[in-house]
Each structure stands twice: as structure tokens, then as C-alpha cells.
Amino acid sequence: xxxxxxxxxxxxxxxxxxxxxxxxxxxxxxxxxxxxxxxxxxxxxxxxxxxxxxxxxxxxxxxxxxxxxxxxxxxxxxxxxxxxxxxxxxxxxxxxxxxxxxxxxxxxxxxxxxxxxxxxxxxxxxxxxxxxxxxxxxxxxxxxxxxxxxxxxxxxxxxxxxxxxxxxxxxxxxxxxxxxxxxxxxxxxxxxxxxxxxxxxxxxxxxxxxxxxxxxxxxxxxxxxxxxxxxxxxxxxxxxxxxxxxxxxxxxxxxxx
Ligand SMILES: NC(=O)c1ccc[n+]([C@@H]2O[C@H](COP(=O)([O-])OP(=O)(O)OC[C@H]3O[C@@H](n4cnc5c(N)ncnc54)[C@H](O)[C@@H]3O)[C@@H](O)[C@H]2O)c1
Numbered sequence: 001x002x003x004x005x006x007x008x009x010x011x012x013x014x015x016x017x018x019x020x021x022x023x024x025x026x027x028x029x030x031x032x033x034x035x036x037x038x039x040x041x042x043x044x045x046x047x048x049x050x051x052x053x054x055x056x057x058x059x060x061x062x063x064x065x066x067x068x069x070x071x072x073x074x075x076x077x078x079x080x081x082x083x084x085x086x087x088x089x090x091x092x093x094x095x096x097x098x099x100x101x102x103x104x105x106x107x108x109x110x111x112x113x114x115x116x117x118x119x120x121x122x123x124x125x126x127x128x129x130x131x132x133x134x135x136x137x138x139x140x141x142x143x144x145x146x147x148x149x150x151x152x153x154x155x156x157x158x159x160x161x162x163x164x165x166x167x168x169x170x171x172x173x174x175x176x177x178x179x180x181x182x183x184x185x186x187x188x189x190x191x192x193x194x195x196x197x198x199x200x201x202x203x204x205x206x207x208x209x210x211x212x213x214x215x216x217x218x219x220x221x222x223x224x225x226x227x228x229x230x231x232x233x234x235x236x237x238x239x240x241x242x243x244x245x246x247x248x249x250x251x252x253x254x255x256x257x
Contacts, residue, residue, distance in 0.1 A: 003235055006033035009083040010234065011075075013039045013064060013127065014092030014145075015049050019195045021145055022092035023052060024227030029088065029234060030056035037079055039064035041093075066093055066123035076130040086134035088234045091127055091144040094120040094197055096160045102202035105158040113159055120163040121170060128174050128185070136181045141234045144171060145226075146187040146245055148253055156202040168245050175243030184242035186233050191221040191249035216251035 010029055014022035015038055026036055036059040040049040046063070053059045060082055064075040079086065096116040100108055124144050131142070149157035150164025168187055175185040192198060192207040201207070212220050229248050232238050247253045 003237070004033050005029060005087075005235065008033070008087040009035045009037070009085065010088035010090065011037045011039065011079060011086060011131070012090045012092070013066065013123075014090070014094075015040065015052060016045055016196050017048055018052065019193075019223065020092065021190060021193065021195060021223050021226050022090060024223035025090045025092065025143070025230035026052075026056060026227075028224070028227035028231040029090075030059070032231065032235075034088065034234070035059065035083065037062060037075075037083065039075060041065045066126065067118055069126070072126055072130050076134065080134060083134070085138060086131055087138055087140045089127060089131050089135075089140075089142040090230060091124050091142065093123055094145070094160065094163070096120070096158075096163070096200070098200050100159045101200055102156050102158075105161075108159045113162075116159045116163045117166065120160065121166045124167060124170050125174065128178065132178065132181065132183070135183050138182065139236075139239065140183045141238070142174065142178070142183060142185040143230050143233050144185075144187045146189040147192075148189055148247070148249065150189070151253075154207065160201070171245065172243045179242055184233075184238070186238075186241060186243070187245040188226055188229050188233070189245050189247045189249065189253070190226045191215070191247075191252055193221065193223055193226070195223075211250065211252045214252060214255050215249065216254065219250055221248055221250050 012026045038053045038061045053061045062075045064071045097112045100112040146164045149161035171187045
């Protein structure tokens with residue numbers, strides 16, 4: 001049930017380059033006619049994101065470092081002026097210091113723990129709160145990105161696993177808060193995909209090999225497959241789904257050994 005998203009609007013947080021899962025989500029939504037606002041973090045990524053956004057007609061590009069409340073406020077003020085309303089939020093933002101993504105989890109520093117949670121978890125709630133007035137009553141959809149490391153132990157994923165567990169719990173609490181206002185909140189738990197962030201996880205290639213060897217579909221997943229699930233979660237086909245985590249991992253999560 002793919003329906004035109006003409007006349008609908010969305011905000012995409014987390015495009016760094018063409019490999020970003022956020023870009024695959026944006027492409028899928030833009031192809032169905034959704035008008036998009038892209039955000040970027042830091043001047044270094046600005047022109048890259050602007051180049052990609054140029055491929056999506058009618059889109060705008062704004063700066064938003066999710067650790068800066070003033071950026072989030074300015075971003076949603078701008079969005080209100082440009083779009084007036086909002087139907088979809090794609091939150092594909094995460095960060096942990098490289099040294100926290102290797103070795104034993106018990107070495108996690110307090111600072112590393114706080115940064116990972118501020119960027120990767122709290123930001124979803126901060127964004128949802130700002131988005132709410134623009135989304136209310138429009139049967140909107142908020143989508144975030146998780147990983148199985150939030151449910152099971154994945155070596156080296158460490159503090160990011162704890163952050164993903166908190167992110168998935170946030171999805172459930174937000175879904176309960178926002179459901180009466182007609183807004184759905186879901187997570188996509190994606191299999192490992194080569195992206196800029198993924199390159200920071202020690203042993204990432206082994207994670208790819210492990211999944212391709214053991215998953216029922218015997219292969220890895222692509223950004224496009226995640227983008228298509230994002231499209232589904234944005235549209236009317238998923239109107240009865242909220243508070244859940246959908247795996248796009250070639251079935252890997254069902255396996256015991
Ligand atoms: N790649 C994978 O294997 C995989 C698997 C499952 C889930 N995920 C999740 O998908 C999401 C997107 O990651 P990706 O793999 O596409 O990598 P990516 O590096 O392309 O995207 C991560 C984005 O987070 C942004 N970001 C980091 N700190 C930020 C901040 N303070 N403010 C605003 N933006 C900030 C970066 O600029 C970047 O655009 C993340 O939540 C990640 O954990 C990735």
C-alpha cells in the first residue's frame with residue numbers, strides 16, 4: 001500500500017553522505033512526493049547535505065546539532081514558517097566516542113556514556129517535543145533507528161547498546177504520550193550497514209559476515225530496504241502500528257545460535 005505523499009512534509013535528521021541510512025529514508029519519501037527538511041551537524045557536512053537535498057524537489061536544509069537546544073528551537077521555528085505543519089520525523093542520529101566502541105563495556109567513561117545518550121537517545125525526545133505542535137492531528141509518524149545491540153550483547157557495541165535499549169524504551173513512552181494526539185512513534189532495528197558511523201565500531205566487518213552467514217535470508221540488508229520500511233512507517237499502510245521496533249535485518253534477530 002504505497003500512497004502518494006504529495007502535500008506532506010518531513011524532517012530528516014542524520015544525513016552525512018550518500019551512504020547514510022537517513023539519505024535512503026529521505027529518497028524513499030521524496031520519491032512519493034514528500035517535501036523534506038534536511039538537517040546537518042557542523043559546517044563540514046553542510047555542502048554535502050545541500051548537494052543531496054538538491055535531488056529532492058522543494059526541500060530545505062537547516063543546521064541542527066541535537067546537543068544544542070537553541071539549534072533545535074531555531075530549526076522548528078524555521079520549519080513552522082516554511083512548511084506550517086509536519087507529518088514525518090526521521091531521527092537517524094547517533095554518536096559515541098570511538099574509544100567506547102571497543103574492548104570491555106565496563107571501561108565506559110562517564111563522559112562517554114553521557115555523550116552517547118545525549119546525542120543518540122535524549123535527542124529523540126527533545127525533537128519529538130518540538131515537533132508535536134506541528135504534527136498534532138495530522139496522523140503523523142516519528143521514526144528512529146535502532147540496532148539489535150540494544151537487546152543482545154554485541155561485542156564492541158558497548159555503550160551504544162545501552163543507548164539503543166534506552167532509545168527503544170523512549171519509543172514506547174513517546175508512543176503512549178503522543179498516540180492520543182494522533183502521532184505514531186516507531187523504531188527500525190536495522191542490520192549492520194556500512195556507513196560513516198558504522199566504521200567507528202571495532203570489528204564491524206565481522207558483524208556483517210556473521211549476519212550474512214546466519215540470517216534466514218543469508219545476506220546483509222541495504223540502506224534502501226531500511227528506507228522502504230521508513231516509507232511504510234510514514235504512510236497510511238502502517239496506521240495501526242505504534243510503539244514498536246521493526247527489524248530490517250534479513251531475519252537475524254530470530255536466531256538462537
Ligand atoms: N549502519 C549501521 O550498521 C546501523 C545499524 C542499525 C542502526 N543504525 C543507526 O542508524 C542511524 C544512522 O546512522 P548511519 O549508520 O546511517 O550513519 P551516518 O554516520 O551516516 O549517520 C549518523 C548521523 O548522525 C549525525 N550526528 C552525530 N552527532 C550529531 C549531533 N550532535 N547532532 C546532529 N546530528 C548528529 C551525523 O552527522 C550523521 O549524519 C544511527 O542511529 C545508527 O545508530 C545504523
